[in-house]
Amino acid sequence: MSHGKHFTLFGHKKAPNxxxxxxxxxxxxxxYETVYLDFTKGEQKAQEYTKYNPNGRVPAIVDHKNNDVVLWESDAIITYLVDNYDPEHKISVADPIEKYYQLQWLFFQASGQGPPFGQAAWYVVFHNEKIPSIQERFxxxxxxxxxxxENVLSxxxxxxxGKPTVADLSFIPWNNFVLPGGVPGVEKERAVVNFDFEAEYPATAAWHKRLIERPAVKKVYALRESLNA
Structure with a gap:
């Protein structure tokens, strides 16, 4: 493993997390230096990776400037990063109570957004058998x-x-994935979301647009697009 960068990140070219x-x-x-695991070869389940993440999923990081601390679960990683490397609170909050508000949104993302969005993507796009009732559920x-x-952002x-933080940023990848054009190689007509996002959730759509226009987000998604071209 190279130690030329501050972090080694284990990820995947497509997977939102x-x-x-x-x-x-x-x-x-x-x-950071990213190691992209090949799921088709089962690299995420191989011992070479599960020694870092026993759950066999992405992401995981190694912090080479902090005794090679290893962390997995993306929201745990995100919390670690702002707690240790955001002293000016550029994308985090300083107030002790607001830290819990920030954490509650990270928990909501992990439990409320990620799993059902992922299941919707699976049953709409990837599953061999199309089951309308399951698609409708998710x-x-x-x-x-x-x-x-929408209730909050309205x-x-x-x-x-009162500012963009990791609470907001954490929602971007799964939102992007389910919106039209979000799944590489899948026609917009087969998009996971089959409703007018901007019309039905105008405040959320405007919030999402503000987030994806941020330079750091644009840089990350330009890389993702190049990797999946």
């Missing part, structure tokens, strides 16, 4: 999550602290 941590690393100006969960966000510009 593999792109959440790079956004935070770029926002904080931290250097598409409805996407709408429920967007409704939660009253305030950002989720926590």
């Amino acid at each position: 593999g792109w959440r941590v790079p956004i935070i690393l770029e926002e904080l100006g931290l250097t 598409r409805n969960e996407i709408k429920r999550v967007f409704s939660v966000l 009253k305030q510009e950002w989720l926590v602290g």
Whole structure:
């Protein structure tokens, strides 16, 4: 493993969770080298990787400037990064109570957004058997999550602290993945989201647009696009 960069990041060229941590690393100006695992070869389940992440999923990081600390689970990694490398609170909050508000949104992303968005993508795009009732179930969960966000974002510009933080940034990859054009190689007509995002959730759509226009996010997604071209 190379130690030329501050971090080694284990990710995947397409999987949304593999792109959440790079956004935070770029926002904080931290250097890293990414090892892209090949899921078709089962590299994420091989001992060479599970010695870092016993769950056999991405992402995981190694912090070479902090005794080679190894962390997995993207929201744990994100919390570690801002706690240790965002002293000016560029993308995090300083107030002790607001830290818990920030954490609650990270937990909501991990439990409320990621799993149903992923299941929707699986059953709509990738699963061999098309089961309308299951597709509808998870598409409805996407709408429920967007409704939660819309309820908050219709009253305030950002989720926590009156500024963009990791609470907001953590939602980008899965939002991008389910919106039209989000799955590489899949026609927009087969997009996971089958409703008008901007019309039904205008505040959430405007929030998402503000986030994806950030330079760090653009840089990460330009790389992702080049890798999947």
